Amino acid sequence: MFNGIIYSQGVVKSIKKSPRYVSGSLVIEIASNIRFQKSDIGESVCCDGVCLTLIRIKKKSFLFYLSKETLKRSNFKYVKIGNHINIEKSLLNGQKISGHYVQGHVDSTAKIKKISIIDKTWVIRLELENRKLYKYLIEKASISINGVSLTLSKVAKKYFEVNVIPHTLKLTNLKKLKNKDIVNVELDIFGKYIFKLS
Helix, strand or coil: CEECCEEEEEEEEEECCCCCCCCCCCEEECCCCCCCCCHHHHCCEECCCCEEEEEEEEEEEEEEECCCHCCCCCCHHHCCCHHHHHEEEEECCCCCCCCCCCCCCCCCEEEEEEEEECCCCEEEEEEEHHHHHHCCCCCCCEEEECCEEEEEEEECCCEEEECCCCHHHHHHHHHHHCCCCCCEEEEEEHHHHHHHHC
């Protein structure tokens, strides 16, 4: 479990197919200053909003396994060497939750339709790939974009908007977004459960 508060980023160093894993899956290497210990191998790490398993640690980089399901549901199907990735370690029991509960289970991807800048804050308009998910979106509810906990500022029939403040832009890869880019989206878990029970 994560909380969508990002303090670390990494850069994709290599993308390889490995005969050790299921055909169609990948192993991705990310270089970053974030620190892991050998005991962390096998742990879950949130990479651009996707819960990935840490499989190997090098001196200044680490490796993750990307399953066929992960590639199908996330923007990792488009990943390239040099891409910047938001990274968050899993929460510890009793740790402060500053954002909202994020599972790392991507519901859909979304395309950037428009970026406006108002007083240094970015207003980003997005369009969900899976349009059936709009029913779960509620203004002022939480949403995860590339693993970043954000608030829905506007919800329409065919798009939604989020506001990203300068501090969040500084710490995350959202500042690199441009029109037509594809991002990972995870809806608020509580909103989905409540909708299911109603």
